[in-house]
Amino acid sequence: MIWVSLHLFRKTLCCMIAGGMSLSCVSTVANADDSQAAVRSIQSRMVKIFGAGGLRNLYSYSTGFLASPDGHIVTVWSHVLDQDRVTVILANGRKETAVVLGAEPQLDLAVLKIEREGLQLPYFDIENHTSAAPGTRVLAFSNMFKVATGDEPLSILHGVIAAKTKLTARRGAYEVPYDGPVYIIDAITNNPGAGGGLVTNTRGELLAMIGKELRNNESNTWINYAMPMSELTPVIKQIMTGDYVSQETKPDGEDNPLRYQPLDFGLLMIADVVFRTPAFIEVVDADSLAEKLKLKPGDLILFVNDNLVQSCRELRQEFGRLEAGDDLSLTIRRDNKLMTVDALVPRKVDED
Amino acid sequence: MNSRTHRITNLHLVAVIVWSGLFANNVFAIDPAVVEAQQRRVAVVNEVSPTVVAIFSASGEGGGGSGVLISADGYVLSNYHVTSGAGNFMKCGLNDGKLYDAVIVGIDPTGDVALLKMLGRDDFPVAKVGDSDALHSGDWVYAMGNPFLLATDFKPTVTYGIVSGVHRYQYPAGTILEYTDCIQTDSSINPGNSGGPLFNDAGELVGINGRGSFEKRGRVNSGAGYAISINQIMNFLGHLKSGRIVDHATLGATVASVSDGSVVVESILEESAAHRRGLREGDEIVSFAGRPIRSVNQYKNILGIYPKGWRLPLEYRRNQDKKTIQVRLRGLHAQSEIIPGQKKKPQPPGKEGAEKKAPKESEIPAQFAKIYEKKTGFANYHFNQQEQNRILGSLNHWGDYASRNGLWKVSGKDQKGNPFKIELSNEQSTLSYGGKVWKQSFDGTELTIDPPNTGGLLVALHHLRLFMTHHGFLFSEFMYLGTEPLDGLGNRVDVLTSELTSVQSRWYFNDEDQTFLGFDTQVKAGTDEAEIRFSKLKDFEGLKFPSHWVISSGGSQRVEWMIESIELSPGPKPTGKQVTSRQP
Structure with missing residues (x-):
C-alpha cells in the first residue's frame, strides 16, 4: 500500500511541477459550488451543431458557442458546414437552423448565424477572454463523440495546459495553414466533434477554442490543442459586423476590376472545382503571349509579381488587377523546378 | 504506516525538486490546501483499494477484468462482458496479494452487469455504496x-x-x-x-x-x-442474486419527440399494461418513475435502469388532462436473445482486448460442485434455490400447512359488515358474497376472471392454497425472481413467482423479515391481475393466518375483508417427501 500511495504521489507531483505551484485545483476543491455554477453558466451558452458528413470517418457533428444574444455562433470551419443550412441545438434542447455568415480558413474559423430573428440568448462576450500560462488547470467543453443530444449538457474534460507554442501540424497529407500560437493540453480534448468547443480556466473564464483533429508534423501523433481567443476574437468580430472579407470568400468584381483574364495571355487553367484548386495550366494557345514565354500545360503558377497564388481564384484576382504596360512576372513549378518568366502586360485587343 | 508514508514521500519530493533545480524556492510554499487535498486523495485510495478485485478465468487462460466487493460474504459486481469471457468459475485477486475462487451468480447481459461470489471468507472488505x-x-x-x-x-x-x-x-x-x-x-x-x-x-x-x-x-x-x-x-441486485439471466424492460410503447420538446407516444402494444391502463398514441409522457421526460434519450435512460416486471408510475397528458397510472413493465427481450450461446452474441464496442473467448464449458471443478447448478434461464440455479429456501423458511412459523391440503373454509365480513364465505379444494373454488355465489372448477374447464373486476379472485385463491400447502411443488415453474418496490411505490419486497398453465402469480415478502405480504395472480396474459395484500397476522387454532385482506385489480381497490374464521382440514397424506425437501 505504501507503494501505491508513493506511486500516486509521484504522479501528482509531476503534475504540480508542471503547474509551477500555482494550481487552481485548490479553488476547485474549496469552492465546489462556485465551479458548478461556472460549469452550468458555460453549458448554457454552448451549442451542438449537426450538418454534412455521416460517411465513414466523416462525422456530421461539431460544437460551437454563442457570441451574441441574437444567435451568432463560433465554431471550426469544417466539412460539417458544407451544406446550405446546419442544425443547431441550443443548451435547452431547442432546435434552430443556422447559415454560415463567414469563414476564415487560415484560422479554421467559421461564424454561423441562427436564422430565426429576435432571439435573446445567453452568450459569451468574446472580448472578455483571458490567457493562461503552462500549468494552469483548465476545463474543456465539447460534444465529442456526439455523446449529448437534445438538452443534455456537453462533455467536460479536465486538464492542464502543458505548453503554449506554435502549431506545426497536418491534416491528412496537407500542412495546416495556421501556424500561430496554440495551447497544448494534457487531456484528450481533440476528439471527433470536439472542434468548436471551449477551453476555460476553472473559474470559467474564456481561454481558447478547441481546434479540429490534427496530427503533429514530426511525431504523427494526434495533438490536443486549442486556439487562444486572442487570435480569434478580431476576426470573429469582423465577421459578425460584416467588416471582414476573407481572401477566399472575397467575391470577384466590385473591388477587383478583372481587367485581365488568363485567356488574355493565351492560358486556359484547369477547371476550378474545389475551394482552392491549384493554378495548373491546362492549355496554352498557339501564338499567344504564354506560348512566347514557353509556358506548358501542367505548369503550376505559384507567384504573380511576387504575390503567392494558392488557387485558380487567386490567380484570376491577381490577373484582374493588372494594367496594360505593367511588368508581369510569373513563377511556375515544372518537374519540381521553379522558373520565372517576365513580360510586359500587352494592350488588350478589343481596346484598340 | 501513514507517518512513514509521508516521511518517504517528503524526502522524495525534495529529491525531485532539487534535482530539477527549478522550483526549489517554491517547495515550501505549497498551499496547505493542496497538501490537504492530496492527503485526502491518498487516504481515499487506501481506504477503497482493498475492495477492488482483479478477475481472471479459473484456468488462467482467456480473459480477465476488474470488479468490486459489495458484501462481506463475497458478492462482487463486474461486467457481463468480463465474466462471459472468463467463464463461470473464476479466480479473484485482492490487494492483499491473495487469490480467491469465485463463481458466477447472476448476469444482466443487457445492462452489461454480472454478479459473482468470492469464496473462502465471510469478512471480505466492502465498498460503501453511494448515490x-x-x-x-x-x-x-x-x-x-x-x-x-x-x-x-x-x-x-x-x-x-x-x-x-x-x-x-x-x-x-x-x-x-x-x-x-x-x-x-x-x-x-x-x-x-x-x-x-x-x-x-x-x-x-x-x-x-x-x-x-x-x-x-x-x-x-x-x-x-x-x-x-x-x-x-x-x-x-435482487434479481442478480436470484442466479438468473435477468432482463430489462419496455413499456410496450415507442415514443418520439416533437418540435416543442415534449415526448409523445408514437405507437403502443394493445396487450401492454400501459394500454390497459388507458395510455394511447399521441398522449404526451410527462414523467416516468417520478422523473420528468424531456427527450427520447431521457425516456430510454429511465426505462433502462429498471428490471422487467417492475411496476412504476407513469404520468401522461391528453388534451389538458394529466393522469398518473401504474404500469407493470414488459420484458425487453425474448429469453433466447439474452441466454448466452443461444444466439450469436454481438461484440460489445468497449470489449476488452484482454477478455477473449470464454474457455470451453468444462466439467465443474470439485470446489464449485456444491455452489453451482446449471439450468436453462439461469446463470447459476444454486443461488435461486438458496433464496427460495431463505424466503419459504419464513412461512414455517405460520404452522404446518403441508398437512392441511383438504378443504379450506374461510369466512368473515367486508368493511361494511357484509359477510363472505370461501371454500377451496383441489377441484373447485367457491365464493359466496353479497347475495351471489361464484364457482370455478379446476377439472380443465376454462378459467374465468370471476368475480367481475377482481382479475380472477377464484383462481387466485386456488393458487394461494396450492402455494401454502405445497410451496413450489405443484407449479410447473417456480422461482425466486428478485426484489421490486411493492405496488410501484412501496418498500422493496422479495418476489417468488409461480406458473401453472396460463396462470402466473407473484408472491411478495418483506425483504427484511420475510413477512408474507400478499400476492398477484394473472389468469392469462393480457388481463389485469388479482392483487391481494395481507396484514394483521392472527392465530387461528395453531395456524397463523392474515386476518385483513385488501383486494384490488385494474388500478383500483375492489374490496377489504376481515377474516373471522378459518377451517383448513387435513387431506390425504401428502407426498410430503418433495415438499419437505424444499424446506431449508
Missing part, C-alpha cells in the same frame, strides 16, 4: 481496476478524473450491452478496467466502469469512459 444520482459533471472521481492486467500482485491501478456528464445514453451493441443513464468520465478507462469500480470523492461506489468511446486512436482511453450507475445496479 450515483447525486453526481454532477465536474465532480472528481476515481476509476480503479486492473487495466492491461498490469497488476500481477492484484494491487489496483488508480486513475483520477472528473465526471464529464451524467445521465448519458449509449446505444446497445446489437440487442444487448445498452448503457442507459450512465456516468461519463475522463478518468482513464482502458482494456482491463472493465467491471471495476468508479468511486466518488468520498470513496463511495457510484458506478461500474465498462465502456469507452474509441475511434481511430485504437482501443485505449480517448477521454470518454462510461460507468454503469450504481443506482441502476441496485435496482437489479
Whole structure:
C-alpha cells in the first residue's frame, strides 16, 4: 500500500511541477459550488451543431458557442458546414437552423448565424477572454463523440495546459495553414466533434477554442490543442459586423476590376472545382503571349509579381488587377523546378 | 504506516525538486490546501483499494477484468462482458496479494452487469455504496481496476478524473450491452478496467466502469469512459442474486419527440399494461418513475435502469388532462436473445482486448460442485434455490400447512359488515358474497376472471392454497425472481413467482423479515391481475393466518375483508417427501 500511495504521489507531483505551484485545483476543491455554477453558466451558452458528413470517418457533428444574444455562433470551419443550412441545438434542447455568415480558413474559423430573428440568448462576450500560462488547470467543453443530444449538457474534460507554442501540424497529407500560437493540453480534448468547443480556466473564464483533429508534423501523433481567443476574437468580430472579407470568400468584381483574364495571355487553367484548386495550366494557345514565354500545360503558377497564388481564384484576382504596360512576372513549378518568366502586360485587343 | 508514508514521500519530493533545480524556492510554499487535498486523495485510495478485485478465468487462460466487493460474504459486481469471457468459475485477486475462487451468480447481459461470489471468507472488505444520482459533471472521481492486467500482485491501478456528464445514453451493441443513464468520465478507462469500480470523492461506489468511446486512436482511453450507475445496479441486485439471466424492460410503447420538446407516444402494444391502463398514441409522457421526460434519450435512460416486471408510475397528458397510472413493465427481450450461446452474441464496442473467448464449458471443478447448478434461464440455479429456501423458511412459523391440503373454509365480513364465505379444494373454488355465489372448477374447464373486476379472485385463491400447502411443488415453474418496490411505490419486497398453465402469480415478502405480504395472480396474459395484500397476522387454532385482506385489480381497490374464521382440514397424506425437501 505504501507503494501505491508513493506511486500516486509521484504522479501528482509531476503534475504540480508542471503547474509551477500555482494550481487552481485548490479553488476547485474549496469552492465546489462556485465551479458548478461556472460549469452550468458555460453549458448554457454552448451549442451542438449537426450538418454534412455521416460517411465513414466523416462525422456530421461539431460544437460551437454563442457570441451574441441574437444567435451568432463560433465554431471550426469544417466539412460539417458544407451544406446550405446546419442544425443547431441550443443548451435547452431547442432546435434552430443556422447559415454560415463567414469563414476564415487560415484560422479554421467559421461564424454561423441562427436564422430565426429576435432571439435573446445567453452568450459569451468574446472580448472578455483571458490567457493562461503552462500549468494552469483548465476545463474543456465539447460534444465529442456526439455523446449529448437534445438538452443534455456537453462533455467536460479536465486538464492542464502543458505548453503554449506554435502549431506545426497536418491534416491528412496537407500542412495546416495556421501556424500561430496554440495551447497544448494534457487531456484528450481533440476528439471527433470536439472542434468548436471551449477551453476555460476553472473559474470559467474564456481561454481558447478547441481546434479540429490534427496530427503533429514530426511525431504523427494526434495533438490536443486549442486556439487562444486572442487570435480569434478580431476576426470573429469582423465577421459578425460584416467588416471582414476573407481572401477566399472575397467575391470577384466590385473591388477587383478583372481587367485581365488568363485567356488574355493565351492560358486556359484547369477547371476550378474545389475551394482552392491549384493554378495548373491546362492549355496554352498557339501564338499567344504564354506560348512566347514557353509556358506548358501542367505548369503550376505559384507567384504573380511576387504575390503567392494558392488557387485558380487567386490567380484570376491577381490577373484582374493588372494594367496594360505593367511588368508581369510569373513563377511556375515544372518537374519540381521553379522558373520565372517576365513580360510586359500587352494592350488588350478589343481596346484598340 | 501513514507517518512513514509521508516521511518517504517528503524526502522524495525534495529529491525531485532539487534535482530539477527549478522550483526549489517554491517547495515550501505549497498551499496547505493542496497538501490537504492530496492527503485526502491518498487516504481515499487506501481506504477503497482493498475492495477492488482483479478477475481472471479459473484456468488462467482467456480473459480477465476488474470488479468490486459489495458484501462481506463475497458478492462482487463486474461486467457481463468480463465474466462471459472468463467463464463461470473464476479466480479473484485482492490487494492483499491473495487469490480467491469465485463463481458466477447472476448476469444482466443487457445492462452489461454480472454478479459473482468470492469464496473462502465471510469478512471480505466492502465498498460503501453511494448515490450515483447525486453526481454532477465536474465532480472528481476515481476509476480503479486492473487495466492491461498490469497488476500481477492484484494491487489496483488508480486513475483520477472528473465526471464529464451524467445521465448519458449509449446505444446497445446489437440487442444487448445498452448503457442507459450512465456516468461519463475522463478518468482513464482502458482494456482491463472493465467491471471495476468508479468511486466518488468520498470513496463511495457510484458506478461500474465498462465502456469507452474509441475511434481511430485504437482501443485505449480517448477521454470518454462510461460507468454503469450504481443506482441502476441496485435496482437489479435482487434479481442478480436470484442466479438468473435477468432482463430489462419496455413499456410496450415507442415514443418520439416533437418540435416543442415534449415526448409523445408514437405507437403502443394493445396487450401492454400501459394500454390497459388507458395510455394511447399521441398522449404526451410527462414523467416516468417520478422523473420528468424531456427527450427520447431521457425516456430510454429511465426505462433502462429498471428490471422487467417492475411496476412504476407513469404520468401522461391528453388534451389538458394529466393522469398518473401504474404500469407493470414488459420484458425487453425474448429469453433466447439474452441466454448466452443461444444466439450469436454481438461484440460489445468497449470489449476488452484482454477478455477473449470464454474457455470451453468444462466439467465443474470439485470446489464449485456444491455452489453451482446449471439450468436453462439461469446463470447459476444454486443461488435461486438458496433464496427460495431463505424466503419459504419464513412461512414455517405460520404452522404446518403441508398437512392441511383438504378443504379450506374461510369466512368473515367486508368493511361494511357484509359477510363472505370461501371454500377451496383441489377441484373447485367457491365464493359466496353479497347475495351471489361464484364457482370455478379446476377439472380443465376454462378459467374465468370471476368475480367481475377482481382479475380472477377464484383462481387466485386456488393458487394461494396450492402455494401454502405445497410451496413450489405443484407449479410447473417456480422461482425466486428478485426484489421490486411493492405496488410501484412501496418498500422493496422479495418476489417468488409461480406458473401453472396460463396462470402466473407473484408472491411478495418483506425483504427484511420475510413477512408474507400478499400476492398477484394473472389468469392469462393480457388481463389485469388479482392483487391481494395481507396484514394483521392472527392465530387461528395453531395456524397463523392474515386476518385483513385488501383486494384490488385494474388500478383500483375492489374490496377489504376481515377474516373471522378459518377451517383448513387435513387431506390425504401428502407426498410430503418433495415438499419437505424444499424446506431449508
